[in-house]
Amino acid sequence: MFAFLNKKDPAETTEVELDPERIPAHVAIIMDGNGRWAKARHLPRVAGHKEGMNTVKKVAIAASDLGIKVLTLYAFSTENWKRPTDEVNYLMQLPVSFFDTFVPDLIKNNVRVEVMGYTDKLPASTQKAVRDAIADTKDCDGMVLNFALNYGSRAEIVTGIQQIAAQVAAGKLDVSAIDEKTVDAAMMTAPLAPYHDPDLLIRTSGEERISNFLLWQIAYSELEFTDVKWPDFTATTLQACIADYQSRDRRFGGLSPKK
Numbered sequence: 349m350f351a352f353l354n355k356k357d358p359a360e361t362t363e364v365e366l367d368p369e370r371i372p373a374h375v376a377i378i379m380d381g382n383g384r385w386a387k388a389r390h391l392p393r394v395a396g397h398k399e400g401m402n403t404v405k406k407v408a409i410a411a412s413d414l415g416i417k418v419l420t421l422y423a424f425s426t427e428n429w430k431r432p433t434d435e436v437n438y439l440m441q442l443p444v445s446f447f448d449t450f451v452p453d454l455i456k457n458n459v460r461v462e463v464m465g466y467t468d469k470l471p472a473s474t475q476k477a478v479r480d481a482i483a484d485t486k487d488c489d490g491m492v493l494n495f496a497l498n499y500g501s502r503a504e505i506v507t508g509i510q511q512i513a514a515q516v517a518a519g520k521l522d523v524s525a526i527d528e529k530t531v532d533a534a535m536m537t538a539p540l541a542p543y544h545d546p547d548l549l550i551r552t553s554g555e556e557r558i559s560n561f562l563l564w565q566i567a568y569s570e571l572e573f574t575d576v577k578w579p580d581f582t583a584t585t586l587q588a589c590i591a592d593y594q595s596r597d598r599r600f601g602g603l604s605p606k607k
């Protein structure tokens with residue numbers, strides 16, 4: 349296989365052939381670089397977010413076509429409230445315009461929308477758009493498009509620990525019975541089972557860190573970092589990331605069976 353992802357220049361990323369038997373079931377993406385993309389064009393940051401939403405549409409359909417089961421996108425973190433009010437307000441209406449312009453296409457592609465995070469803290473209009481997107485796609489049984497919205501992994505772990513401790517305090521759970529499955533079930537990814545853990549985590553726009561995303565779930569994920577800014581990310585970039593993933597030897601702490 350001649351897979352080649354040019355991490356510096358997305359235009360130089362070449363079409364690649366993928367092994368259809370080894371498509372990652374769950375792909376998670378930290379969609380970084382919208383502001384930087386806008387700045388490079390002397391546009392306001394929100395122009396980057398708008399273009400980023402169009403990229404969400406294209407990449408979701410491409411992922412569904414590839415046979416990916418779950419695509420988790422980090423849309424808004426619990427830390428993003430620190431941004432200027434105007435920017436936060438703009439972000440909060442994106443699910444509304446996403447719903448208006450894209451849900452029919454998702455239904456056509458049999459894609460089901462899911463959302464994880466502290467959504468009760470979002471504006472009422474955002475919550476409604478999210479509820480509508482989930483409701484209108486609830487019968488789709490193809491790919492799950494899972495948005496992390498007002499999500500933070502440490503907060504998720506804290507909430508999970510509180511849930512488990514409450515079960516113990518109520519006498520419904522023995523401390524000695526707590527195992528990795530108990531913790532899996534207390535995470536916001538539990539409804540995605542059996543695909544709750546990402547096989548592949550991609551971060552765009554050059555930063556090489558996890559930034560409080562899915563800390564428990566990425567224990568064995570392959571990590572892919574690309575300089576491509578999210579608005580420039582295409583179906584081809586996704587394929588190149590998967591080709592790189594397929595070139596790796598996943599051992600989950602054991603030894604490769606081939607060796």
Ligand code: V0D
Binds near residue numbers: 424440443446497
């Ligand atoms: C901006 C790039 C889709 C990253 C993508 C509220 C930042 C575009 C949604 C969306 C955002 C979320 C839930 C839903 C339907 C759509 C979205 C936010 C930001 C934060 F049910 N794109 N998108 N939500 N951006």
